[in-house]
Amino acid sequence: xAAHKISKIGVFxxxxxxxxxxxxxxxxxxxxxxxxxxxxGIIRGYEGMIDGEIVKLGARSVGNIIQRGGTILKSARxxxxxxxxxxxxxxxxxxxxxxDALVAIGGDGTFTGLHKFYQExxxxxxxxxxxxxxxxxxxxxxxxxxxxxNTAVEAIDRIRDTAxxxxxxxxxxxxxxxxxxxxxNSAIAGGAVAVIIPEQQIxxxxxxxxxxxxxxxxxxxxxxxxxxxxxIGDANELAKMVAARSSYFDIKVTILGHxxxxxxxxxxxxxxxxxxxxxxxxxxLNGTNDSMVGVFQxxxxxxxxxxxxxxxxxxxxxxxxxxxxxLSI
Ligand code: F6P
Numbered sequence: 001x002a003a004h005k006i007s008k009i010g011v012f013x014x015x016x017x018x019x020x021x022x023x024x025x026x027x028x029x030x031x032x033x034x035x036x037x038x039x040x041g042i043i044r045g046y047e048g049m050i051d052g053e054i055v056k057l058g059a060r061s062v063g064n065i066i067q068r069g070g071t072i073l074k075s076a077r078x079x080x081x082x083x084x085x086x087x088x089x090x091x092x093x094x095x096x097x098x099x100d101a102l103v104a105i106g107g108d109g110t111f112t113g114l115h116k117f118y119q120e121x122x123x124x125x126x127x128x129x130x131x132x133x134x135x136x137x138x139x140x141x142x143x144x145x146x147x148x149x150n151t152a153v154e155a156i157d158r159i160r161d162t163a164x165x166x167x168x169x170x171x172x173x174x175x176x177x178x179x180x181x182x183x184x185n186s187a188i189a190g191g192a193v194a195v196i197i198p199e200q201q202i203x204x205x206x207x208x209x210x211x212x213x214x215x216x217x218x219x220x221x222x223x224x225x226x227x228x229x230x231x232i233g234d235a236n237e238l239a240k241m242v243a244a245r246s247s248y249f250d251i252k253v254t255i256l257g258h259x260x261x262x263x264x265x266x267x268x269x270x271x272x273x274x275x276x277x278x279x280x281x282x283x284x285l286n287g288t289n290d291s292m293v294g295v296f297q298x299x300x301x302x303x304x305x306x307x308x309x310x311x312x313x314x315x316x317x318x319x320x321x322x323x324x325x326x327l328s329i
Contacts, residue, residue, distance in 0.1 A: 006124060006284055008038045010054070010099040012073055014045030014106035014113070017261060018130045018144025019069040020269030021105050026062040027277020028103050028128075033059050035285055040097055044074045045106070046081035046113055049090035054097050066270055069147070069262045075106070081113050084120075091121050100124070103280045105143070107131035108309065111292060115305040118290045126280040127292040127305075130273075132261060135179035137312035138303035139294030143276065146268040148175065148260040149182050149189070155256050156190030156223060163221035169211065169242070169249040173235035175260050176227040180316055182260065183227035188320060193222040193328045196238070198229035199316045204241055207232070210328070215248065217329065275300060 011028045013021050025041070032039035041061075043053035065072055080086035094102075101124040104114045111127045118125045129136040132148035152174045163170050172192075174182045180197020187195035194210045196202060207224070214222050226235045233241060239251045265273070276293045279300040283293065291302040 006037060006101045008040065008097065008099045009101045009103060009281065009284065010040045010042050010094060010097070011057075011103045012042035012045050012049065012105070013071040013075045013130065014104055014110040015075060015077060016107065016131060017069075017071045017075045018132045018142070019147035019261070019263055019265040020143040020273040021071040021130045022062075022065040022068050023265060023270045023273035024105050024128050024130060024143055024277045025071065025073060026066055027274045028281055029057045029062045030059055031278045031281035035281065037281075037285075040099055041073050044076040045110070046078035046086075046090065047076040048074070049093060050078070050080050050086050052093040052096070054093065054099075067264050069264055071105075077109065078113070087117055087120060090117070091123075094123070101284050102126075103128065103277075103284070105130040107133070107142075108136060111305055111309060115290065115309065118305075124284055124289045126283050126288065126302075128273075128276045128280050129292060129294065132182065133176050133179045134181035135176075135314050136292070136294075136308065137314050138292055138301075138308035139296065139314070141272055141295055143269055143273045144261075144265070145181060146272075147263060147266045149185050150266055151260050151263055152182055152186035152256055153189045155254070155259070156186055156192070156225070159254055160190070160221070160223060163223060163252075166250060167220045169222045169224070169251045171224050171226055171235035171239045171251070171253045173226045173228060173253070173255040175256070177229045179229065179314070180227045181314075183225050184316060184320055184324065187225035188324050188327065190223060190225065191327075192225045192324075193219065194224045195324055196224065196226045196230045196232060197316065198227055198231055200321060202232065204232050204238070207238070208242065208245060211242065211249070214328075
């Protein structure tokens with residue numbers, strides 16, 4: 001493919017922050033400078049693009065951030081960028097700085113915005129998948145998912161200590177509005193008796209049966225991991241439903257919430273983010289465009305936006321679900 005003439009790259013983070021986003025920013029900045037391009041940070045995602053919050057970055061601006069969670073560029077969800085006027089203002093601001101290519105780090109909402117922007121203005125664009133949910137089609141892993149899942153597992157281990165001491169049943173709610181990745185894998189790693197995820201149709205009766213069986217199997221305590229996007233009730237609701245059916249269980253609920261979003265990224269997320277950041281810059285300079293970087297079978301790949309949007313999902317691994325069931329007897 002013919003190389004585009006790119007001289008100034010803008011980088012931003014958008015949507016929910018995820019541990020490892022800083023490592024990705026660092027890689028984009030240093031990768032750009034390595035190839036003698038100028039690089040600008042756009043603060044607060046599309047909101048900052050519209051408001052003109054843009055700063056020049058150097059190799060030293062991104063020192064000492066690889067180990068930090070959150071995002072030094074801040075993040076936001078932008079309604080204004082959904083409007084034609086908002087996008088026109090954003091383009092005006094990019095032009096002021098001469099920014100002629102973009103790297104966005106975020107989730108599917110971020111990609112949709114950038115795809116639209118590309119269609120309107122043709123500015124070379126690449127996205128890096130950064131979300132703890134791991135719900136993006138076209139990549140085996142998103143940045144932040146590994147860290148968030150490890151955080152959830154650590155929390156589950158701690159809860160297990162107290163659950164066991166009191167012979168209690170715990171419902172532990174983890175993040176994932178539409179995706180059960182964190183829930184499923186933290187449930188397997190944390191030894192949960194059941195997992196409730198949005199992708200799997202399980203009825204309350206089936207869940208109750210599993211809990212009864214675990215009582216009969218002499219389990220002293222039980223942990224149920226519930227994804228935020230559960231379709232049969234959140235952790236509090238499920239706890240109430242079980243209590244309404246039987247007084248046998250001593251039930252507690254823990255909602256892990258945003259603590260899953262923070263903290264130092266794992267080695268895996270730092271390396272993944274670094275690889276994706278460099279791949280995004282090299283992709284842009286080689287003429288790849290309107291695409292997302294992904295990792296597939298441990299190789300960097302580029303997916304055209306069209307192929308990963310429009311209702312495409314990163315399907316849950318059925319084999320992991322099957323295994324979770326076997327392991328919980
Ligand atoms: O998309 C990432 C995510 O952490 C989801 O798992 C969660 O449902 C959502 O963001 C929470 O968003 P907010 O921080 O805006 O409440």
